[in-house]
Amino acid sequence: MSPTTAFFTDSTVCIGCKACEVACKEWNSIADDGFHWTGNSYDNTGSLGHSTWRHVKFVEHAPEPGLGGNSPDLISWVFSSDVCKHCEVAGCLEACPTGAIVRTEFGGVYIQPDVCNGCAYCVVACPFGVVHRNPNDGRAFKCTFCYDRQKVGLKPACAQACPTESIKFGPIEEMKLVAQERMEELRSRGMNDACIYDPVDTSVEGIHALFLVRGDPRQYNLPPHPEVPTTYNRTGWTSSAVAAGLLLCGSLIAFLGSTKR
Amino acid sequence: MSSNPHERSTPAHAELARENRLIEIRREAERKGHVEAHGIRLPGAPFPVASPETGYYGLHLLKEPCWSWEIPSYFFVGGAAGSAAVIGAMANWIGGDKRLARDCRMVAAGGAIISCGLLISDLGRPERFLAMLRVFKPQSPMSVGAWTLALFGSFSVAAALAGIATDRLGLPVRVLGNVAEAFSAAAGLPFSNYTGVLIGASVIPVWNKHVGSLPIYFGMSGLNSAVGILELMGHENPALNTLGIGAAAIETLEGVNIETSREPAAEPLKHGTSGFIARLGGIPSGPVPLALRLAAAFSGSRRSRKLRKAAAISSLAGSMLTRIAWVHAGHISARDWRLPLEIGQKKDSPFLAAEASPVSKMAKRA
Numbered sequence: 001m002s003p004t005t006a007f008f009t010d011s012t013v014c015i016g017c018k019a020c021e022v023a024c025k026e027w028n029s030i031a032d033d034g035f036h037w038t039g040n041s042y043d044n045t046g047s048l049g050h051s052t053w054r055h056v057k058f059v060e061h062a063p064e065p066g067l068g069g070n071s072p073d074l075i076s077w078v079f080s081s082d083v084c085k086h087c088e089v090a091g092c093l094e095a096c097p098t099g100a101i102v103r104t105e106f107g108g109v110y111i112q113p114d115v116c117n118g119c120a121y122c123v124v125a126c127p128f129g130v131v132h133r134n135p136n137d138g139r140a141f142k143c144t145f146c147y148d149r150q151k152v153g154l155k156p157a158c159a160q161a162c163p164t165e166s167i168k169f170g171p172i173e174e175m176k177l178v179a180q181e182r183m184e185e186l187r188s189r190g191m192n193d194a195c196i197y198d199p200v201d202t203s204v205e206g207i208h209a210l211f212l213v214r215g216d217p218r219q220y221n222l223p224p225h226p227e228v229p230t231t232y233n234r235t236g237w238t239s240s241a242v243a244a245g246l247l248l249c250g251s252l253i254a255f256l257g258s259t260k261r
Numbered sequence: 262m263s264s265n266p267h268e269r270s271t272p273a274h275a276e277l278a279r280e281n282r283l284i285e286i287r288r289e290a291e292r293k294g295h296v297e298a299h300g301i302r303l304p305g306a307p308f309p310v311a312s313p314e315t316g317y318y319g320l321h322l323l324k325e326p327c328w329s330w331e332i333p334s335y336f337f338v339g340g341a342a343g344s345a346a347v348i349g350a351m352a353n354w355i356g357g358d359k360r361l362a363r364d365c366r367m368v369a370a371g372g373a374i375i376s377c378g379l380l381i382s383d384l385g386r387p388e389r390f391l392a393m394l395r396v397f398k399p400q401s402p403m404s405v406g407a408w409t410l411a412l413f414g415s416f417s418v419a420a421a422l423a424g425i426a427t428d429r430l431g432l433p434v435r436v437l438g439n440v441a442e443a444f445s446a447a448a449g450l451p452f453s454n455y456t457g458v459l460i461g462a463s464v465i466p467v468w469n470k471h472v473g474s475l476p477i478y479f480g481m482s483g484l485n486s487a488v489g490i491l492e493l494m495g496h497e498n499p500a501l502n503t504l505g506i507g508a509a510a511i512e513t514l515e516g517v518n519i520e521t522s523r524e525p526a527a528e529p530l531k532h533g534t535s536g537f538i539a540r541l542g543g544i545p546s547g548p549v550p551l552a553l554r555l556a557a558a559f560s561g562s563r564r565s566r567k568l569r570k571a572a573a574i575s576s577l578a579g580s581m582l583t584r585i586a587w588v589h590a591g592h593i594s595a596r597d598w599r600l601p602l603e604i605g606q607k608k609d610s611p612f613l614a615a616e617a618s619p620v621s622k623m624a625k626r627a
Contacts, residue, residue: 040318041311047320059311091464097404099396117392118384120327121403124463124591127601133327138385221317223601229462230400232472236458239473243457243480244450250484250507251348251500255356258500 004107005150006172007159007209008179009081011220012186012194014166016042016056016079023161024054027146041077047221048082050134053143054158055082059219078213080220081158081167084109084130084143086208091228092142095125107172107208108145116140127204127226145208172208179210186214203228316598323464325595326588331383333584335376336456339410340483340580341490342372343453346417348487350446352498353439361496362442363424368490369445370421373414380410402459405451413452416445453487454480460591466526466601467594468587471519475587478515484508485546486580489573499558502569506554509576513547526600529593530586539586546579 024030033051038044041058048055057080090109093101100115101122111122111131118138122131131142146156154160159169168178179196186194197211197220204226213220311317326332349365352358381387393407423438457479461472468475485508488501519530519539529535550572557568599605 038318040320043318047322049324057311057317059317094398095401095403095462097396097398097401097407098392099398100392115392115395117389119393119403121401121459123324124326124460124465124468124595126324127464129321129323129595132324135327138389216313218313218316218602218604219311221320221322221598221602223322224603226601227464229464229469232462232469233400233402233458236402236461236472236476239461240451240454240458240476240480243454243477246477246507246511247344247347247453247480247484248450250504251351252355254500254503254507255351255358257503258356258498 002105002150003171005145005169005208006086006107006175007083007156008168008170008175008212009083009209010166010168010179010182010212011078011080012182012191012212012214013164014056014079014081015164016058016077017163018045018056019161019163020054020081020158020167021045021052021056023157024143027149027157028053028144030141048084048130048132048142050132050141053083053141056080057082057220059215080211080213081162082211082220083158083209084145085128085204086143086145087128087226087228088205088207089203089228089230091125091127091204091230092122092131092140094228094230095121097121104145104147104150106145106147106150108147108150109142110144110147111140111142113139113141125229127223127228175210179212182212186212197222199224199226202226203231314604316602316604319598321596321598322601323595325592326465328383328588331379333581333588335379335383336479336584336588337483337486337581338372338379339376339456340453340479340584341486342369342376342417343413343449343451344480344484344487345369345372345491346413346420346442346445346449347453348484348491348501348504350442352500353442356498356500358496358498358500361491361498361501363428364491364494364496366417366421366424366438366442366445368487368494369413369417369449373410373417376410377414402455402462406455406459409448409452409455413445413448416441416448420445453483460587463591464601465591465594466597467529467590470524470526474515474518477511479584481508481511481515482546482580482583485512485550485576489577489580492569492573493577497566497569502554502557505550505569505572505576506558509547509551509554509572512543513551516543516547519543526594529590529597533593535586535590535593538582538589542579542582542584542586544579545575546583549579550576 031051033049036044038046041060043058045052045055059078086108093103093109097119098115098117100112102110102112104110116139118133120133120140122140123133131140133140149156155169159167168175183194183196191214193215194212197213197217198206200206202225218224345365346369349362349369352365353362381390384390394411397408398404420438420441423434423441426432427435427438454476457476460468461475463469484504488505491501519527530539553568553572557565
């Protein structure tokens with residue numbers, strides 16, 4: 001039995017070099033995602049998408065100053081490498097009608113490109129906005145968790161390339177422990193705003209790509225309460241049954257009424 | 262900090278302030294070899310900020326739906342076809358209106374074929390539709406819907422073909438046709454409204470906040486358009502008018518419900534382009550046919566026929582526009598980064614300790 005693996009992205013040691021983005025593109029042979037200037041700090045990638053499986057965020061804000069921290073008068077500049085969260089209960093996996101999206105033996109969520117039929121339902125089922133349909137090809141793509149590399153015992157390309165070990169990779173229990181220790185260390189150094197992003201109390205039930213960020217995770221576009229859309233199924237199908245009942249009873253009554261006349 | 266251009270930002274002096282600040286920065290650089298304080302920021306300029314108030318530069322975190330014109334059209338055609346199958350079965354067994362039943366079979370079969378065509382066009386290649394039938398996943402409304410379409414399509418086409426074979430060729434397949442019609446009606450019941458569940462069970466706020474009413478709304482819209490198509494085909498069965506009144510009344514109620522809703526996620530249905538289309542479609546599919554049909558029920562046959570034709574055209578146009586509006590509203594809703602980030606909802610982040618309160622200093626400065 002292969003161990004369940006996870007990423008732990010420690011944004012406090014990220015230097016924003018984008019080596020993870022490049023390594024990911026290199027290894028997976030992904031096309032370029034355009035050469036656009038966004039004006040949002042040094043982030044010219046924008047967001048995760050069909051051709052972007054790692055995305056370094058450049059957050060200009062002012063976290064609590066601590067030892068080795070910043071002057072309260074200066075903007076701080078922090079970087080965080082974003083990736084598919086490989087949810088414990090994945091919206092895309094639940095929604096996929098073809099069975100193309102599967103859970104691998106390493107606990108990752110993987111889209112089988114030869115099975116995906118491009119219905120794009122996973123795109124509106126991902127609470128993190130990760131999965132995206134390639135308009136030229138019609139199929140959905142996202143981070144594969146380097147399934148091919150993990151199969152032969154290698155680290156994912158991004159974790160391998162990261163020069164500061166901001167992207168750590170290993171068994172999930174170990175990563176959770178490392179994340180906890182790192183957060184406690186930072187807090188003991190006065191960085192009280194360091195926190196781990198892992199939405200275990202939502203219907204997502206936790207993620208396989210933990211993030212340690214300083215300040216509110218919302219400024220990193222990490223939603224406080226991501227929900228798997230299957231939670232809406234019960235209400236939806238009840239409503240559907242009501243609508244079907246209305247149609248059936250309505251037409252019954254209408255035609256019974258019309259024959260009496 | 263006294264040199265901050267924010268503090269003397271009267272429009273007349275803004276240009277001068279920026280020039281003075283530039284000179285200060287140059288002098289400081291010459292003197293110390295580096296500059297400590299802020300650079301130049303134009304007062305009121307849209308300087309992008311990542312903060313708990315603005316999210317990540319106000320970029321949306323959810324992805325917009327990747328669907329084009331085929332999907333709202335499919336919602337419209339599928340809704341009408343599914344409802345037509347149910348109307349046809351009732352007309353056959355209870356109403357005794359054989360002509361109406363025959364045309365309903367045609368509408369249901371035609372609608373199912375067009376539905377498949379639209380879905381294949383959205384997917385790109387015909388065999389991609391078959392991939393939908395690899396597995397059955399009850400937790401995925403898309404999977405349930407694909408199987409419903411497959412069943413509905415098979416039975417409604419079988420019913421239509423059996424009908425033609427019986428009427429034109431005199432083959433003894435009437436019983437077979439009736440059995441197929443029964444199954445087609447059974448599949449038509451969920452098929453006419455499942456698209457509401459399909460988009461409701463998603464992460465798009467405007468859709469999932471309405472998941473309890475969308476299937477009813479879509480179902481009634483489908484019934485309204487089925488009645489419209491059958492009336493335009495020349496059917497005058499009073500049962501159709503009764504069904505039309507019921508559907509238009511429920512659609513009107515739904516419209517009132519959305520207009521009076523204070524739900525922030527419902528905003529795209531009331532403002533902007535999607536709001537305009539929603540109203541443009543809501544009025545001719547709810548109150549207009551309701552009034553016309555009620556008038557038709559209490560007037561002479563010639564006048565009634567004209568009123569019903571007008572109601573039919575109005576509800577068909579309204580039904581199509583309504584589906585376009587809902588899909589468009591989904592795009593607008595996905596772009597609203599405030600909703601998934603719970604910004605402006607006075608909820609604290611569950612990931613931060615209480616003492617490290619998420620107060621942005623950027624926002625304080627602004």
